[in-house]
Amino acid sequence: MKINNNSFDLNDKLSVLIDSSDNDGLIFIPKNIQLSVEIENYFGKITINNIAISPLESEFQINKLSVESHIPNLDIKLLDRYIYKVLSDKSGLAYSPYLYFPEYDFTVFEKGRRPSSLDWAMFSSLYVFSCNVLPESIKVELSLAKYLRVSEENFKRFMKKIPQDLFRKSGHADSRGGDISLNAENLIKDFLGSDQNAFESNPFLKFYSEVDFA
Structure with a gap:
């Protein structure tokens, strides 16, 4: 998971990029698909403000139909827990x-x-x-x-x-x-x-x- 900042204080917003390399049992992202997620620290709660799904390949290699064919395999029901786990890692932001x-x-x-x-x-x-x-x-x-x-x-x-x-x-x-x-x-x-x-x-x-x- 890629994060655009090294801190996450109250009211801060972060842009997070997640792809298939982040699959760990909590989430499943198909290959060639990327999630762009905006999160916010709201009184200590990680809130998800926005999720965008996009292809990793160039527009010449993948079309809208190809992206849509991957959507049924996407599993992000526990996305909030995955983000919480990553941000809580003491080797990273150590969020609590x-x-x-x-x-x-x-x-x-x-x-x-x-x-x-x-x-x-x-x-x-x-x-x-x-x-x-x-x-x-x-x-x-x-x-x-x-x-x-x-x-x-x-x-x-x-x-x-x-x-x-x-x-x-x-x-x-x-x-x-x-x-x-x-x-x-x-x-x-x-x-x-x-x-x-x-x-x-x-x-x-x-x-x-x-x-x-x-």
């Missing part, structure tokens, strides 16, 4: 959505200490944030367990222990969904102090919805 979550010390969960109300509020917001910014095909529980340095089993246990006055889970236990309460919001804003405006302006920290914010 958690760089755009409010800075907080979550080691209380790793060390097995008793979480405070603020710990639970931030934990809940982190879960909601992950539901919003991670590609749909990525398991939120597994990603967050890795980030918090706990087992997936312990993460699920923590989810069940969140005080109900701070977080409300929606949907099935293993599905994405939920929102933090006003009590949790106030705890977080008190903690953030002068940085609370960034919390208020981020659409991914309070609730998860199927609505496409981008």
